[in-house]
Amino acid sequence: MRPLDLALALLVVVVWGVNFAVIKTGVGEVPPLLLGALRFLLAALPAVLLLRPPKVPWRLYVAYGMTISVGQFAFLFSAIHLGMPSGLASLVLQSQAFFTMLFAALWLGENWRASQLVGLLLAAGGLALIGSAHGLSMPLAGFLLTLAAASMWAAGNIVTRAVARCGPINQFAFVVWASLVPPLPFLALSLLIEGRPAITAALAAFSLRSLATVAYLAWAATLLGYGLWTRLLSRYPANQVAPFSLLVPVVGLSTGWLVFDEALQPVHFVGGALLMLGLVVNLFATRLLAWLRNRA
Structure with missing residues (x-):
């Protein structure tokens, strides 16, 4: 990978890792669904005024917007609002890789390799340990909502594969146009669950910090992050780009500790280590075994 592209990949890692602390700041001032x-x-x-919509069926725009945008972030914002530590949320959300495997097997008929099954079992053990440590530092509802967010991200990944079958398109433009889908469902959910008084009060007290939070989530985490990630995926094999996502929880956990003094219990560290080991096995085991066979 060229030095510039390596720097861009690390920039995405930092932007997405800090994103969780920004969410925690945002939901402290704005109701999560309104946010x-x-x-x-x-x-x-x-x-949308600057980019043409890619030639993709509108049902895929809607499916992407309702899964990877509305579903994922409605659950994630609500989880952090209920007290899920931002750093731990960045870690648990990585379980999306295994939900993607499950959905791909169910909906696309993809077969699992032995290494993927081992990785899944390790990750499941890690998540079970993290979930068992719920209490004042991590409400069980926040943990379960974060898992739900990961499952919606995974469902969006399946939609993304369907989009890829439409031929070469501007993926960044697709993300921008798909962003037209979430505002109305989010607003409807906000009215239904959070209520008009809470929305009115939040908008009346909307501060510069709230504006900065929304701007970061929209322009940095969404447009810059996904734009650069798409650029990297268009230049390099996915298996060369995807491992960088393993660094996101490192930034997320560090930011949560530095900004909010989020302290993890030993069981969280053990569970997180198992989850990350499962991801590493899933990404690298097949290639490592092939390399060992070639060396033999």
Whole structure:
């Protein structure tokens, strides 16, 4: 990988890792579902005025927007609002890789390799340990909502594969136009669950910090992050780019500790280590075994 592209990959890792602390700051001032509506409204406008929509069926725009955007972030924002530590959320969310494997097997008929099954079992053990340590530092509802967010991210990954079958398209433009889908569902959910008084009060007290939070989530985490990630995936094999996502929880955990003094229990560290080991096995075991066979 060229030095510039390596630097861009690390920039994405930092932007996405810090994103969790920004979410925690945001939901402290703005109701989580309203925050989701504002995030994607700002991500779509004015960018849609500058980019043509890719030739993709509208049902895929809707499916992507309702899964990877509304589903993932409605659950994630709500989890952090309920007290899920931001750093731990960045770690648990990585279980999306295994939900993707499961959905691909169920919906696309993909077969699992032995290394993937081993990785899944390790990750499941890690998640079980993390979930068993719920209490004042991590509410069980926050943990379960974060798992739900990971499953919606995975469902969006399956939609992304369907989008890829439409031929070469501008993936960044697709993300921008798909951002038109979430604002109305988010606003409807906000009205239904959070209520008009909470929305009115939040908008009346909307501060510069709230604006900065929404701008970061929309322009940095969504447009810059996904834009650079798409650029890297268009230049390099996915198995060369994907491992960088393993660094996101490192940044997320570090930021949560530095900004919010989030201290993890020993069981969280053990569970997190098993989850990350499962991801590493899933990504690298097949290639390592092939390399060993070639050396033999």
